[in-house]
Amino acid sequence: MGPLEGLRVLDASQMLAGPLCGMRLGDFGADVIKIEPPLTGEWTRTHPFANAHVGGHTTAFLGLNRNKRSVALNLKDADEREAFYRLVETSDVFIQNWRVGTADRLGVGYEDLRRINPRLVYCSISGYGESGPYVDRPGQDLIIQGYSGSMFSVGAEADPPLPGAIWAADAMTAYQAGMAILAALHARERTEVGQKVEVSMLAVVLDAQSQELVTYLNLGTLPERPDAASAHAYVTAPYGVYRTSDGWMTLAQAPLDMLGEALNDDRLRVMTKWSDGMDRRSEVVEILNELLPQKPTADWLAVLDEHKLWAGPVYTYADLAADPHVVETGMFTSIEQADVGELRMPAPPVRFSLTPASVRLPPPRLGEHNDEILSELVDENRHAPHEPAITEGAT
Secondary structure, eight states: OOTTTTOEEEEOOOTTHHHHHHHHHHHTTOEEEEEEOTTTOSHHHHSOGGGOEETTEEHHHHTTOOSEEEEEOOTTSHHHHHHHHHHHHTOSEEEEOOOTTHHHHHTOSHHHHHHHOTTOEEEEEESSOSSSTTTTSOOOHHHHHHHHTGGGSSBOTTSOOOOOSSOHHHHHHHHHHHHHHHHHHHHHHHHSOOOEEEEEHHHHHHHHTHHHHHHHHHHOOOOOOOSSOBSOTTSOTTOEEEEOSSSEEEEOOOOHHHHHHHHTOHHHHTOOSTTHHHHTHHHHHHHHHHHGGGSOHHHHHHHHHHTTOOEEEOOOHHHHHHOHHHHHTTOEEEEEETTTEEEEEEOOSOOOSSSOOOOOSOOOOTTTTHHHHHHHTTOTTTSOOOOOOOOTTOO
């Protein structure tokens, strides 16, 4: 049984950050009930990623919704909202990432649900928080990246602002939300009451740039992208991506004189100061762009590993799926899905020695578990309602 066995989570979120948070809690053993509108279901059911479908389901939905049961409820309907309230009575966590104000208009805001179940941990995910000038602006990964300043930390001076290929703002927000939920549940052990947890995507991405922002806020030093592309404008050369004779490779920070020994290049051997990596970045990159295309990636990695310098290959997804470490350590898993057959996906990334994470349920069809979940509302032996005791002074 997973470490969160016995917890019930109501996941009314959509798109990426909220559903990923809910899925991870499900991986850790929680009973996650996905609350979806009838007919269309959650947004990613009808808005495919790369127009891709498997067994009639969008891969976007399949990738973020395993280990959940689906109940389709129209929260605008009084009777169906009442059924939702009854689920709240026996739940520990509620997650939503609607536009600020939507939950209150539906009658499922924090104060509404707190009156029903004071022990509930209510997680609200938004782009910019629940107050301030941007409260009504759309919060989406690319837009948040633009606000965050991070697009000027990558590439060359002549390049436009460069976004990241990974949905990092969404994913980091999901994990921050998960940690915040677990912290609130731990606090509940002392106080006997839940609380509201607010997670701002923009604040999360600023937090992820603590090193960069401490540098700027205290010294006024902006990232200066060199003439040749770098992987991070604040980080010394050779930090970047380089072409080899058969592909691409990465090089992280390294003492340039040691790199010169490894590559047998006198121009690098004389760069003995750490500051040379910043002061002479363009020169270093030009030297590497001359040397590294002369041999295959594997040959360079063997040389650099021998000198204990940090480097690696640049994979395609095909390379990644065939990598011996990825295969041997089980970083991909699969589960049977009725419409798909064997559905392959990344495995849970966290391991526990006593209470392992697991993939127990495939991503659900819309409303697949309506009868099962709603019947549990009258099964008091299965989920007895909480009897919260609000401690003196608690809010």
